[in-house]
Amino acid sequence: MAILGANGSGKTTLLKILAGSLEPTSGTVEVDGVPLRHTRRGLRRHRQDVQLVLQDPDDQLFSADVVHDVAFGPANLGLDGSEISERVAEALDLLSIEPLAGRPTHELSYGERKRVTIAGAMAMRPCVLLLDEPSAGLDPAGVEEMFHALDKLEKNHTTVVLSTHDTALAYEWANSVAVVHGGTVRQGHPDEILRDGNVMTAARLRPPG
Secondary structure: OEEEOOOOOOHHHHHHHHHOOOOOOOOOOEEOOEEOOOOHHHHHHHHHHEEEEOOOHHHOOOOOEHHHHHHHHHHHOOOOHHHHHHHHHHHHHHOOOHHHOOOEHHHOOHHHHHHHHHHHHHOOOOOEEEEEOOOOOOOHHHHHHHHHHHHHHHHOOOEEEEEEOOHHHHHHHOOOEEEEEOOEEEEEOHHHHOOOHHHHHHOOOOOOO
């Protein structure tokens, strides 16, 4: 699913609310019918099911090398070493970045760092992965690699929800879109929403070519 909107429309805020990083002023967030409670226990449980990866990977790289960075979340769950190693290997495979395993994070390219942060989120084995502008700052080859990885995650039964202002990318990739504008959300099939001139004009978005 793709969440679309112009800069400042609230896409990132919505993702942070869904992730539990921000508490909504009204309404509730539910996962499988279970409402999110903003308590230490409630947030811990929620973040095992829902993971958010921010736009800038450097905001979420915590360790000096790739393996330790991907292991950061599972280690904080108190898992034993064998379980952590299994999750790290699984996440590296899902993102097709096994060759990066022994690399220092500061030597990675921007696109590689983005995929490492996603691997760190996937090591938590979430059912929902939230991505804030995952294609931002990537060249065309990097975008192609990123979305190849996201397709692989969805085949692994992970629901991927991303924010973007790129309507062409959303139209090509997403099976559902939501346009955020003025505190409202219009959701539906890409053909229905992204070809609606009134919706696109109001949201200050360009229809896909």
